Amino acid sequence: NLEDLKVIEVRHLACENKGKFIRLPKLVRASIGKFLLPLEIFKEVEVLKFHWVKFHWIFQPHLDLNFDFHNLVQLQLKVELDWLLVLKVLDHCPKLQSLVIDISKKYGRCYEEDVWPYPQTVPTCISSHLKTCRLIYYRGSKDEFHFARYILENAKYLRTMKFHTLEEEINDMKRELSSCMKISDTCTLSFSFF
Numbered sequence: 001n002l003e004d005l006k007v008i009e010v011r012h013l014a015c016e017n018k019g020k021f022i023r024l025p026k027l028v029r030a031s032i033g034k035f036l037l038p039l040e041i042f043k044e045v046e047v048l049k050f051h052w053v054k055f056h057w058i059f060q061p062h063l064d065l066n067f068d069f070h071n072l073v074q075l076q077l078k079v080e081l082d083w084l085l086v087l088k089v090l091d092h093c094p095k096l097q098s099l100v101i102d103i104s105k106k107y108g109r110c111y112e113e114d115v116w117p118y119p120q121t122v123p124t125c126i127s128s129h130l131k132t133c134r135l136i137y138y139r140g141s142k143d144e145f146h147f148a149r150y151i152l153e154n155a156k157y158l159r160t161m162k163f164h165t166l167e168e169e170i171n172d173m174k175r176e177l178s179s180c181m182k183i184s185d186t187c188t189l190s191f192s193f194f
Contacts, residue, residue: 001026008033043067049076068092078102083147087119096125102136103144118146122154130155134162140173149180158184166194 002024029047072093133151138144170193177189
């Protein structure tokens with residue numbers, strides 16, 4: 001009958017998953033701090049949070065993402081970012097409506113050159129369902145800007161794109177992001193300063 005599950009990371013705790021884990025058919029919301037359980041357990045949830053997860057862990061053989069999150073409508077990532085891997089995860093979230101990405105200031109692969117490796121296909125959730133997108137700790141780096149622009153150019157039903165920043169040059173960010181083409185006629189940009 002469990003509907004909410006929070007898996008936290010406990011430092012210096014060795015944990016090994018042995019045997020078969022019983023499925024949680026009524027699980028609706030999950031918050032994951034470390035992959036101590038098979039990721040497939042969470043495939044039916046509607047709300048999912050990854051906290052400080054290195055994305056390459058998801059794509060290791062024992063954590064292979066070879067299934068879709070068919071019911072997922074809200075996803076929050078607080079991760080060491082690789083934007084192309086973010087898009088790969090979104091490929092497995094066909095009904096996603098709300099995306100929050102908490103950008104780690106300490107980490108992240110940056111594509112600082114002018115050419116961002118623009119993906120060939122757009123995840124279904126972006127083109128058909130995404131309504132809100134929030135980027136927390138947005139710094140305006142080229143790779144962050146290219147990702148934000150990608151969302152704005154491809155999310156037909158996007159209503160709100162929010163940027164939370166620590167940067168003092170918020171007016172420059174507003175100007176740059178406001179100049180992006182938006183495929184959604186109803187999309188508004190929102191900026192806040194921590």
